[in-house]
Amino acid sequence: MEKYYLYFSLSIGVTVIVEIICLSEFSFSYIYLVAVFMKSIFLLVLSKIVIKLLEIVTEEFSKLKKHSYIDMLTGVSNIRKFYEDLELILDGKEFIPFSLALFDIDSFKSINDNYGHSIGDDVLNKICRIIENILSEDNIQAQLFRYGGDEFYILFRKKLIKILMNYWSRLDLRW
Numbered sequence: 544m545e546k547y548y549l550y551f552s553l554s555i556g557v558t559v560i561v562e563i564i565c566l567s568e569f570s571f572s573y574i575y576l577v578a579v580f581m582k583s584i585f586l587l588v589l590s591k592i593v594i595k596l597l598e599i600v601t602e603e604f605s606k607l608k609k610h611s612y613i614d615m616l617t618g619v620s621n622i623r624k625f626y627e628d629l630e631l632i633l634d635g636k637e638f639i640p641f642s643l644a645l646f647d648i649d650s651f652k653s654i655n656d657n658y659g660h661s662i663g664d665d666v667l668n669k670i671c672r673i674i675e676n677i678l679s680e681d682n683i684q685a686q687l688f689r690y691g692g693d694e695f696y697i698l699f700r701k702k703l704i705k706i707l708m709n710y711w712s713r714l715d716l717r718w
Contacts, residue, residue, distance in 0.1 A: 551587055558583040614689040616664055617671040625688035625696055632700070644697040651693035667693065 562576050612624035620628075632641055648654075648670060655663040671687060674697070678685045684700040 551591070554587050555584065617667050617689050619671050619675070619695075620686055620688045622688060622690050622696075625690070625698065628686065628698060632698075640701055642699040644699070645690075646695055646697075648693040671695075 558580060562580060566576060612620055612627075614621040632639055648666070651663065651666070654666055667689075671689070674687050674695075678687065678697070686698050686700075688696040688698065690696055
């Protein structure tokens with residue numbers, strides 16, 4: 544906001560200087576110069592309003608786009624984001640090695656059937672947090688995606704499968 548006031552002040556200063564120069568070089572009435580000055584201020588205020596509205600629209604669009612990539616139940620990226628990220632990797636100008644892990648939660652249906660869907664949702668969330676913690680421990684360039692239900696993808700960037708098996712073996716989620 545401070546930058547706007549600085550910009551606004553500089554704009555008014557430039558307007559006054561231009562009007563003084565015009566007044567000294569040409570014969571204008573003071574009423575005409577005041578009208579031009581008022582129009583200049585009006586245009587500056589109007590431009591600020593338009594800029595603020597564009598900022599609001601851009602911010603809202605960014606929020607909506609971000610939410611369209613997040614699975615609402617688990618908070619991890621969804622399949623839409625997975626396909627977009629995979630497309631960026633595959634369509635890149637240079638080859639970037641990557642690995643992909645596909646998995647589901649064994650006997651998850653029995654958790655839902657025996658304990659209810661709210662417990663099943665808690666299990667999904669807990670598993671996602673565990674996986675995200677493991678992926679963030681060693682600064683692994685990987686991202687967890689929920690495909691749907693109890694199915695997930697992990698996209699590992701710049702990693703070979705041999706290295707990844709070390710991390711995967713640490714993920715023993717038997718109940």
